[in-house]
Amino acid sequence: MKKGKVLVVDDEEAIRKAVRRALSSRGFAVEVAADGEEAIGAARTFDPDLVILDLNLPELDGLAVCRHLRAWSAVPILVLSVREDEADKVAALDLGADDYLTKPFGVDELMARVRALLRRTGGQGTPGPFRFNDGDLSIDLSSHTIARGGAEIHLTKTEWSLVEALAQHPGKLLTHGWLLDRVWGNGYEGDVDVLRVFVSQLRRKIEEDPRRPRIVVTDPGIGYRWLLRPSEPPD
Amino acid sequence: MAFVAGTITGTRGRMPPRLARLTIRRPRRRLAGYLVATVGTAALTAALLPFRNGLAPLSKGFGYLVIVVAAAAIGGLGPGILASLLSFLTFNFFFLPPYNSFIIGSGEDIVVLFVFLGLSILISAALARASERAEAAEAREAGLAGLQELSALLVALGAGDGSYDAVLARVGALFGFSSVTLALDEASGPLGDPGMEMALSVGGRSLGRLTLRGERPPLSDAEGRVLRAFSDQLAVVAERDRLSKAAMEAQVYRETDHLRRSLLAAVSHDLRSPLAAIKASVTDLLGEDAEHSPDDLREALESVNDETDRLASMIANLLDMSRIEGGILRARVQGVDLGEVLSECVDRALRRWPGLSISLNVDDDAAGVRADPLFLDRVVANLLENAAKAATESGTRGIEVEAHRDPDDATVVVAVIDHGRGVAPELRRDLFVAFYQVDRRNSHVGTGLGLAICKGFLALMSGAIWVDETVGGGATFRFSLPLAVGSLTGGSLSA
Structure with missing residues (x-):
């Protein structure tokens, strides 16, 4: 039973093969495409659960493919690129990509992102993740309890909203804008500083070493990720 | 106020053109005028003396008027006045009775004499002024012609020609200087022989100076104006050349910069692609969460091998290229x-x-x-x-x-x-x-x-x-x- 269907789009044959190998040996069904035209065609016929898309494609470029796909599909898109600059990432995310990986990348990073994007979020009849354990830290979203080494940790109402927003999409990149909207609602979209302050407060409460966060991790200039895996897989 | 009698040699030993010549000849003409006044009066007196009794006073007077006119026309006001006075005295002494004395016999003769004096002075003045005006007009025309020629030469200089030598040589020839040099502010060279200097400036900013050396009388007003006009134009042209050169350098810099950036982007992409394939293949095999078939294993290792070769080849090429471009091969x-x-x-x-x-x-x-x-x-x-x-x-x-x-x-x-x-x-x-x-x-x-x-x-x-x-x-x-x-x-x- 396959874990999911993934479409891999890259103009370099060596990368297509490597990613296909990594995914199929981990139980995914994989289709490949070498350029934008092929990608759009394959998306329609293969109907993938996830698209891994290189931004540097010949002719029809990656960002354009993104735009095309988004016009008729909500399929999660993970973009690959050699460029690390923020502008590139922001452009891709603005056009509808869901996450971003810089080449060269390790397959472990790739799989973490893939799983995060394929995980179904709550609100579709399937329960979202709600229990997390990491060493002596335990988190229960349904009862709103956090404890480390048995000692309870108290979070404010806003801090809980933030935890929920993050924890319901483990591993997934959540942009500043998305988080601000989820937690604070309209009118706060531009206030990244507010978000930063709250994240910093949260880290001081739940991270073992707030200066080296392992639970709430920053994607510089873009957003944050919740890196704890749920104790009970949602599906 | 030295002047040289005789020919003044320009850059090639020939007479300099009209403008310079005008200035140079004025003192000579004045001298000539004085000569005409003195010698003419004496000669005329000697010629008329034998006919002293036969001619009416007025007729004798006309002869001296001719001398006055000649002296004034040739030498200007000074000679004209000298001629008038000499004629006045000579005419009185030799041709008005009583002869050979300054006493004037009849009242009518006094009137005639003083009328003659007044007339000759007036005529001298009028002639002198007319002559001056004509000369001034001539000077202006020569000045304009000279300036026009120099302007044409300046305009013909393309931007970046760099050398103003031809124009400066022409300036020397036109004005009778033996050498004309231009020193722009950036270039600070030895001063050399001191000569006449003209400062060049544009919009209040000093650009340099023009140095003119040579043996010739000081410049007349007309010449000075022409030279001033020329040096102003030269300043503008020099400034234009400087700006044009700066613009070209900026353009080159922009293009080089653009090329460097796209080079960097291309190289970054091309070097990272094989690295990405290698890393992905290797971490795939290292991952504990996967089942790899022998075919997968083989394919992954071959890929690592091929991509490593590709990378090595690219790096060799980059190094070769940088050595070739650096000219150190x-x-x-x-x-x-x-x-x-x-x-x-x-x-x-x-x-x-x-x-x-x-x-x-x-x-x-x-x-x-x-x-x-x-x-x-x-x-x-x-x-x-x-x-x-x-x-x-x-x-x-x-x-x-x-x-x-x-x-x-x-x-x-x-x-x-x-x-x-x-x-x-x-x-x-x-x-x-x-x-x-x-x-x-x-x-x-x-x-x-x-x-x-x-x-x-x-x-x-x-x-x-x-x-x-x-x-x-x-x-x-x-x-x-x-x-x-x-x-x-x-x-x-x-x-």
């Missing part, structure tokens, strides 16, 4: 066994691309060339890499390498022939420019440096490279090298 040209080098390259290529078939054919009379063995190797390696890619992409698999002697001159031509997609005619010329890529698909061409490097190396060995279409489709890259004369003894000949 020296070709060690010697007699080289072409067959040996080609055959080694072909063997390496077959190891790297085992699916291809590469044939090699070296004519007997093309066996030896004068080349740097390392450069030759790189050229052939690059061409084979391109041919291999073309062959693999199009699935044609066959490549031929041939070497033969060019019958027309003492060179050997080597051809690397593939049957792939070929190169469109309009693109063939640009192919050898660094980083040019036929289309983005060819990003496997490895930063697009290979052909530029071939060209660079061949140039260092007195060779050339070009591309033609293969009969039936495909690209044939040919390069030439000088034939080695004499025998090759398994390696190097003395250069």
Whole structure:
């Protein structure tokens, strides 16, 4: 039973093969495409659960493919690129990509992102993740309890909203804008500083070493990720 | 106030043109006027004396008027007045009774005499003024003509011509200076002989100075005006040249900067791609969460191997290119066994691309060339890499390498022939420019440096490279090298 269907789009044959190998040996069904035209065609016929898309494609470029796909599909898109600059990432995310990986990348990073994007979020009849354990830290979203080494940790109402927003999409990149909207609602979209302050407060409460966060991790200039895996897989 | 009597030599020992001449001749004319006044009066007196009793006073008077007019016309106001006074006294002494004395006998004669004096002075003044005006007009005209000529010369100077020598020489010739030099502010040279200096400035900013040296009288107003006008124009032209040069440098900088940025982007992409494939393959195998079949294993390891080769090749190319561009490469040209080098390259290529078939054919009379063995190797390696890619992409698999002697001159031509997609005619010329890529698909061409490097190396060995279409489709890259004369003894000949 396959874990999911993934479409891999890259103009370099060596990368297509490597990613296909990594995914199929981990139980995914994989289709490949070498350029934008092929990608759009394959998306329609293969109907993938996830698209891994290189931004540097010949002719029809990656960002354009993104735009095309988004016009008729909500399929999660993970973009690959050699460029690390923020502008590139922001452009891709603005056009509808869901996450971003810089080449060269390790397959472990790739799989973490893939799983995060394929995980179904709550609100579709399937329960979202709600229990997390990491060493002596335990988190229960349904009862709103956090404890480390048995000692309870108290979070404010806003801090809980933030935890929920993050924890319901483990591993997934959540942009500043998305988080601000989820937690604070309209009118706060531009206030990244507010978000930063709250994240910093949260880290001081739940991270073992707030200066080296392992639970709430920053994607510089873009957003944050919740890196704890749920104790009970949602599906 | 020195002036030189006689000819003043310009830059070539001939009389300087009108404007200078006008200034130079004025003092001489004045002297001439005085001479006319004195000598003329004496001569006329001597001539008329015998007829003293026969002529009426007025008739004798007219003669002196002629002298006055002549003196004034030639020498200006001074001589005119002198002539008037001399005539007045002479006429009184010699021709008004009582003769040979200054006493005037009749009242009528007094009137006549003083009328004569007044008239001659008035005439002198009027003539002098008219003469001055005419001279001034002439000077203005000469000045304008001179200025016009100099302006035309200045305007004809293109931006960046750099040298104003021709114009400055003309200035010297026009004004009778032996040398005219321009010193712009940036250039601070030795002062040399002091001469007349004119400061150049534009919009209040001082640009430099014009130094005029030579033996000639001080400049007249007219000359001064012309020179001033010219130096102002010169200042503007010098400023324009300076700005134009700065603009060009800025343009060059912008283009270089742009090129550098796109180079960096291209190189970054092309170097990271093989690295990405390697990292992905290796971490895949290292991952504990996966089941890998033996085929997967083999494929992954082969991929790592191939991509490492590709990376090594790209890095070698980049280093070669930077050395070629830095001009620090020296070709060690010697007699080289072409067959040996080609055959080694072909063997390496077959190891790297085992699916291809590469044939090699070296004519007997093309066996030896004068080349740097390392450069030759790189050229052939690059061409084979391109041919291999073309062959693999199009699935044609066959490549031929041939070497033969060019019958027309003492060179050997080597051809690397593939049957792939070929190169469109309009693109063939640009192919050898660094980083040019036929289309983005060819990003496997490895930063697009290979052909530029071939060209660079061949140039260092007195060779050339070009591309033609293969009969039936495909690209044939040919390069030439000088034939080695004499025998090759398994390696190097003395250069």
